[in-house]
Amino acid sequence: MSRILSVSGRGVPLRGNDIDTDRIIPARFLRCVTFDGLGEHAFADDRKQLTAAGKTHTFDDARFVGGEVLVVGGNFGCGSSREHAPQALQKWGIKAVVGVSFSEIFFGNTVAMGMPCVRLPQADIEAVQAAIEADPRIQVTVDIEHLEVRWNGGKKAGATMPEGARKQFLTGQWDATGELIEGIGQVRITSAKLPYVAGFAG
Amino acid sequence: MLVSAARVGTLPRLTRGHMSKGTLFDKVWDTHTVRTLPSGQTQLFIGLHLIHEVTSPQAFAMLRERKLSVPFPERTVATVDHIVPTESQARPYADGLAEEMMLAIERNCREFGVRLFEPGSGKQGVVHIIAPEQGLTQPGMTVACGDSHTATHGAFGAIAFGIGTSQVRDVLATQTLSMSRLKVRRIQVDGQLKPGVYAKDVILHVLRKLTAKGGVGFAYEFAGSCIDAMSMEERMTICNMAIEGGARCGYVNPDDTTFAYLKGREYAPKAAAWEQAVAWWRSMASDADATFDDVKCFAAGDIEPTVTWGISPDHGIGVQESIPAKDTFASDEWQTIEEAYQYMDLRPGQAIAGVAIDVAFIGSCTNGRISDLREAAKVITAHGGQVSKRVKAFIVPGSEAVKVAAEAEGLDKIFTAHGFEWRNAGCSMCLAMNPDKLQGRQVSASSSNRNFKGRQGSPSGRTLLMSPAMVALAALEGKVCDVREVLAKKAKA
Numbered sequence: 001m002s003r004i005l006s007v008s009g010r011g012v013p014l015r016g017n018d019i020d021t022d023r024i025i026p027a028r029f030l031r032c033v034t035f036d037g038l039g040e041h042a043f044a045d046d047r048k049q050l051t052a053a054g055k056t057h058t059f060d061d062a063r064f065v066g067g068e069v070l071v072v073g074g075n076f077g078c079g080s081s082r083e084h085a086p087q088a089l090q091k092w093g094i095k096a097v098v099g100v101s102f103s104e105i106f107f108g109n110t111v112a113m114g115m116p117c118v119r120l121p122q123a124d125i126e127a128v129q130a131a132i133e134a135d136p137r138i139q140v141t142v143d144i145e146h147l148e149v150r151w152n153g154g155k156k157a158g159a160t161m162p163e164g165a166r167k168q169f170l171t172g173q174w175d176a177t178g179e180l181i182e183g184i185g186q187v188r189i190t191s192a193k194l195p196y197v198a199g200f201a202g
Numbered sequence: 203m204l205v206s207a208a209r210v211g212t213l214p215r216l217t218r219g220h221m222s223k224g225t226l227f228d229k230v231w232d233t234h235t236v237r238t239l240p241s242g243q244t245q246l247f248i249g250l251h252l253i254h255e256v257t258s259p260q261a262f263a264m265l266r267e268r269k270l271s272v273p274f275p276e277r278t279v280a281t282v283d284h285i286v287p288t289e290s291q292a293r294p295y296a297d298g299l300a301e302e303m304m305l306a307i308e309r310n311c312r313e314f315g316v317r318l319f320e321p322g323s324g325k326q327g328v329v330h331i332i333a334p335e336q337g338l339t340q341p342g343m344t345v346a347c348g349d350s351h352t353a354t355h356g357a358f359g360a361i362a363f364g365i366g367t368s369q370v371r372d373v374l375a376t377q378t379l380s381m382s383r384l385k386v387r388r389i390q391v392d393g394q395l396k397p398g399v400y401a402k403d404v405i406l407h408v409l410r411k412l413t414a415k416g417g418v419g420f421a422y423e424f425a426g427s428c429i430d431a432m433s434m435e436e437r438m439t440i441c442n443m444a445i446e447g448g449a450r451c452g453y454v455n456p457d458d459t460t461f462a463y464l465k466g467r468e469y470a471p472k473a474a475a476w477e478q479a480v481a482w483w484r485s486m487a488s489d490a491d492a493t494f495d496d497v498k499c500f501a502a503g504d505i506e507p508t509v510t511w512g513i514s515p516d517h518g519i520g521v522q523e524s525i526p527a528k529d530t531f532a533s534d535e536w537q538t539i540e541e542a543y544q545y546m547d548l549r550p551g552q553a554i555a556g557v558a559i560d561v562a563f564i565g566s567c568t569n570g571r572i573s574d575l576r577e578a579a580k581v582i583t584a585h586g587g588q589v590s591k592r593v594k595a596f597i598v599p600g601s602e603a604v605k606v607a608a609e610a611e612g613l614d615k616i617f618t619a620h621g622f623e624w625r626n627a628g629c630s631m632c633l634a635m636n637p638d639k640l641q642g643r644q645v646s647a648s649s650s651n652r653n654f655k656g657r658q659g660s661p662s663g664r665t666l667l668m669s670p671a672m673v674a675l676a677a678l679e680g681k682v683c684d685v686r687e688v689l690a691k692k693a694k695a
């Protein structure tokens with residue numbers, strides 16, 4: 001399993017709070033048995049609506065296509081637990097997300113997928129978004145080891161991330177399955193102590 | 203017996219900078235902890251794993267890819283709900299993609315030895331309705347499902363949370379998850395609800411006050427005399443929407459109401475095991491001197507029939523109120539509020555009562571249970587009229603068992619006689635992954651849980667969330683109305 005210490009790439013600024021997983025990937029694209037091909041449908045309805053209104057969604061904006069660090073507002077990924085949402089972002093090309101805050105299930109999904117999400121205060125988020133909009137070619141670095149986000153050469157801001165998730169990225173244990181399987185002996189011991197597992201027959 | 207703080211009339215204690223102690227959450231967490239992982243997270247045993255056709259196929263594919271087996275197949279139960287059509291259920295389904303998903307879950311369950319409640323079995327339905335109904339969901343358990351509304355099962359005093367597909371794989375492969383402990387916020391609702399005010403209104407009110415992200419990092423313990431007096435079905439409605447407040451799970455301490463509901467259900471303990479079970483369940487409830495990371499109190503008497511006007515479940519207002527001005531919200535919400543005015547085509551100051559609707563939907567894991575259908579039928583009978591000509595109204599029982607029960611009581615006859623369609627069990631238009639969808643800019647009055655943009659199948663469709671009784675009335679009147687008016691008229695007559 002690979003360790004993830006930091007992610008660098010061009011930025012993708014996406015403004016707005018409470019962007020839910022139904023918007024990231026509308027339910028009709030969930031009629032599938034694999035995650036393949038979800039990338040092209042990321043934000044499908046938002047993109048279509050903006051196009052119809054003569055505007056351009058960030059994911060259609062030539063300046064940001066190819067970007068790898070998504071920069072978002074608060075409560076990003078709220079709503080449905082569908083892993084299809086972060087999968088769609090990852091398949092579109094996103095490798096890390098910087099935001100004011102994330103919904104918990106969304107965050108858990110991104111850890112399991114090896115796509116780190118870190119938090120920055122609102123003012124810093126706005127500064128990063130403005131910097132990317134001013135020059136989409138700048139590099140944005142999400143440094144998990146030193147818990148900071150750097151952009152535009154010299155600028156940086158202290159980031160936060162739950163310590164457990166951070167350790168998973170730093171040690172390469174973000175894909176938990178292997179580690180959970182190692183504990184299977186103890187799993188059996190714990191389950192045997194739970195009265196309902198034996199049907200309260202004890 | 204343990205007496206909860208609420209019952210003895212004292213306020214629960216707050217921890218000062220510590221984690222909660224003596225709560226049901228902590229007890230369940232501790233008894234299910236396998237070990238602490240090197241990351242500091244907990245390897246947590248999952249007592250009941252529920253799966254459905256949408257978020258499980260990729261998880262099974264990952265098992266195959268990694269050559270993993272399912273060590274505790276008896277602790278996973280599967281059903282199909284999201285894609286199941288609610289009109290004709292003849293196979294193969296008209297939608298080839300839906301058929302492919304059905305075939306996948308059938309094959310996966312066969313191959314890995316997982317029980318599947320299929321259509322026609324009498325046990326199929328929305329995953330969060332069937333597990334309690336069958337007695338699978340029990341107090342003191344951990345429950346996980348690849349679905350955010352897993353919080354519903356917390357009504358039984360279980361710690362139940364939604365997970366993603368990679369985590370579904372982990373539970374299948376190990377019956378455990380890697381999780382971080384949550385803080386516990388007690389939400390205490392005391393007093394009596396006014397007539398015409400339902401559990402749905404309570405949770406919409408709480409969401410409005412605590413916001414859609416206020417619960418991030420918390421488990422919500424719902425308590426207080428109002429919650430104590432509620433039926434299990436009402437408690438399920440409340441816990442169901444804890445997730446809309448950002449809380450990963452919500453729960454109610456188990457009590458005699460819980461045990462009475464479970465007694466005699468197919469998968470509930472029987473005979474001698476029953477007494478043992480009740481004793482253990484009681485011991486798992488929060489202690490009288492439990493401490494909480496946070497406490498929020500509400501008076502039941504302040505709660506009005508509530509309707510959402512915007513694009514987030516915390517955009518609720520009393521049915522007699524007007525669309526709120528932007529500056530009544532925190533400034534970081536303003537952009538969302540502007541977006542909501544525009545998307546919903548409503549302006550601040552406009553009354554919510556009288557807003558016209560095109561579609562009325564009663565169903566979902568929030569409000570698709572028998573008591574919800576009874577309340578809807580009561581309003582329809584009290585009103586006496588027909589579904590408005592401009593409205594398409596349909597009622598979708600949450601499970602095959604709810605359908606049978608409703609028909610035994612003759613509720614279906616009441617619905618159809620007044621112009622409502624009566625369907626088969628499924629998620630239906632809650633998220634519209636099946637043929638039930640809004641068209642274009644249609645406005646729906648819906649008893650479900652999410653009013654997100656595009657949620658009900660049309661990218662520009664609009665959703666007003668409310669109680670099933672309020673949806674029934676909106677269907678008859680063709681617009682949002684105060685259910686108390688028809689209930690009062692009935693009382694006078």
Ligand code: SF4
Nearest residue numbers: 351566567629632633
């Ligand atoms: S009824 Fe709605 S919220 Fe509940 S499980 Fe089905 S789609 Fe999800």
